[in-house]
Amino acid sequence: MSNYIRNVGNPSSITFISNPFMNVDTKCIAEQLSEMLSLDAGQVEMEIVTLQNGIHLKAHKARENFWCLVDIERLSGLCTAATKVANLFGSTYLCESVFSDMNYIKNRHRTRLTDTHLQDSLRIAVSSYSPDYNALVASMQCQASH
Numbered sequence: 001m002s003n004y005i006r007n008v009g010n011p012s013s014i015t016f017i018s019n020p021f022m023n024v025d026t027k028c029i030a031e032q033l034s035e036m037l038s039l040d041a042g043q044v045e046m047e048i049v050t051l052q053n054g055i056h057l058k059a060h061k062a063r064e065n066f067w068c069l070v071d072i073e074r075l076s077g078l079c080t081a082a083t084k085v086a087n088l089f090g091s092t093y094l095c096e097s098v099f100s101d102m103n104y105i106k107n108r109h110r111t112r113l114t115d116t117h118l119q120d121s122l123r124i125a126v127s128s129y130s131p132d133y134n135a136l137v138a139s140m141q142c143q144a145s146h
Contacts (some may be wrong), residue, residue, distance in 0.1 A: 013033055016029050
């Protein structure tokens, strides 16, 4: 994993994944991607040329789900590279989001939080759960008068 992260640090391969139709040295990009993923550089270079010459895919290059439209069987190396790069940035976003929430929760007015309370607060902050208040109110039993 550390080897993967060290090799991803090359900005030209990441830039190629985000914009595969820009003018690049295909041999250089193929070598970087093949080193990063332990693939055959010749195969990756052919996949880059095939991708860049695909008129159908070029029409959809601006879409967010571009790599979902690519044929995985024909361009398996490039799809693998795109998936790994996307996963790397997705997990970084989650870490930064939780860290930001933690800084918001642990402000100068709330300095005596226990680790358990901080964990519970973070879990609530990053959760997408939204309670159904109407159902909760309907299920409550009112106190009977005396």
